[in-house]
Amino acid sequence: MIVGVLRETAPRESRVALTPDDVRGLSTAGLQVVVEEGAGRGAGFADSAYRASGALVVADRATVFESSGIVAWVKPPAFELASMPLRAGMALVGFQDPHYRRDEIDRLRGRGVESVGFDLVPRDETTTEIDALSTMSRIAGAVGYAEGRKLLSPQVRARPIRSLVLGCGTAGLAAVAAAHTFADEKPSAVGNRLEQESAALAAGAGRFVPNQDDNAALLDLLATTPPDLIVCTAVHRGSRAPRLLGQASLDLLTPGTVIVDLVAKAGGNCVATVPDTTVTLPNGVLVTHRSNYPTAHPRAASHAYSAAMAAMILRIAKGQR
Template identity: 35%
Template sequence: MKVLVVRETMPGERRVAATPETVAKMVAAGLEVTVEAGAGEEASFPDAAFEAAGAKVVREHAKALAAADIVLRVQPPADGDVKAMRKGALSIGFLQPATSAAAVKALAKHGVTAFSLEMVPRISRAQSMDALSSQASLAGYKAVLMAAVRLGKYFPMLMSAAGTIAPARVLVLGAGVAGLQAIATARRLGAVVEAYDVRPAVRDEVKSLGATFLELNLEAQEGQGGYAREQSDEFLAKQRELLTERVAAADVVITTAAVPGRKAPVLVTAEMVKGMRPGSVIVDLAADGGGNVELTKAGEVVEVGGVTIDGTRNVPSTIPVHASQLYARNVANLLLLMIKDGQLNLDLEDDVIKGAVVTHGGEVVNENARKMMAP
């Protein structure tokens, strides 16, 4: 079986879907691995390192795609890439069905069996393949560093002969994987941290990291797989009302709330931003999904009334070395689940495979993906 690791072409995407470590594992499993020249360059993995791990480095993109049985990537494929793949080939990467419906339909039409790492079920045996979590953790960590760079204050309390400097106050909205990592990182830097999530079940995790969990008089919004469910307009309005005071008191607000396949809920309105002190910083990790902040501009850093709002997209890609290492392990673990004696063994009754496969046999076979793609 021939495996191709493509070089990402989306602007700003610095990750790669395999590393020399995972290439060695695939080769040991009997797979023939080809890596597109320069695929790991942005993540500090040179072509020579892939060759030393047993891969062949190629430069002809379309020819390599046509020859591959399995294609590993990060971002959804462009239309030209889909057309270059052979019928019956297998693709693994982030498909983003909600925003890349055209790519999903093209893969199905072309007869490609495509797996989307966002769809990997949240069950114990699939944890090593959970790319959403591995990348979200990186985003939560980096969000705090981005805020610290822009905030004109110390994060920790400072005592000196010139007097005492109070610690920065950080508010984290959403205590999933990204939020919990943001809390942990802000606490390590010495900030006083508050956090809120619509799922009261995460209260103990928040407290264990040394943060205060905000108790709002609202109904729990626990959804499937541990995610929050989509909230009503009425709920969001009440939530914003109750959060207004805490947002105004914060030096830094980090928003991480997202519902898979849906537009990100607006947690911080323009009026709430107006109530923040000049010099405050907001990092909106939901910028790619429309933003948790009404004034966020995806891919931009803007200043409104002295408040900086950072809408950087694809934050994990700004830490390309570790983001690639973790993502590549997720990809390899999913792929090797389907490999037996160097050949593809596609068991569509396996819970992990069934949950992650999106297109097969010329159709979109994943019910959740179909819902996300619905107009």
């Protein structure tokens, strides 16, 4: 079986789906790897390193698709997949943005091309296999907190800021922990299950607020303790993100408040979120989203992502033999 690795074309994306080390591991397992020229450059991996690991480096993406039974990417390509030489039996592996690309994924499936999405693959707690979504979420939570903090006014940043984290999954707990690195106030963490409290407090939250569907607890928190920074991370894997910050919530915030919505590609926790855009609301609240926060650390993020990708490829290859 031949595995293809694309050069990323999503805006500002510098990660790569497979590192030279994991290419070597796949080659040792009996798989051939074809890498598009320049695929690893943004993460610091030269074409020569891929050749030394046993890969064939080719000049164009069409050759990658033509040669490969499995094509690996980080983010969905910016080009039209229909323009590539697709064929039945191929597997396209990586993040798939299923809420925005559902129709395209269905069309591909109709042609016999399967889309394997890390955003949809259930986490298996019974194995030690690295989970791509969890590792990228951990980086995104920490980076999202830090970048949101930079958007606050200098006067606010001059003191320990008050933050609120929505969601107590991997990204949320990473955002909570990030507050400690800046010596900020301990964040308030909002979750939908009481059993999340211990993890939130262990990560460094000052308090845990259990929130129900009516958002009454969240609205009360915003009214009594308005935060400087809100980091939105609440989403169940494969599901649409709950709208936790509606207009009533936004009206309670003070001018200059920053909202970082990490789950915009799943619909967003904030009603005012626009994917890959920063907007300022009429009341002076800033709402921002970027789909690739892990690219702030492209080499480390690529190593983590590649390990998960290699494990998934081996699983697929074993099933097809």
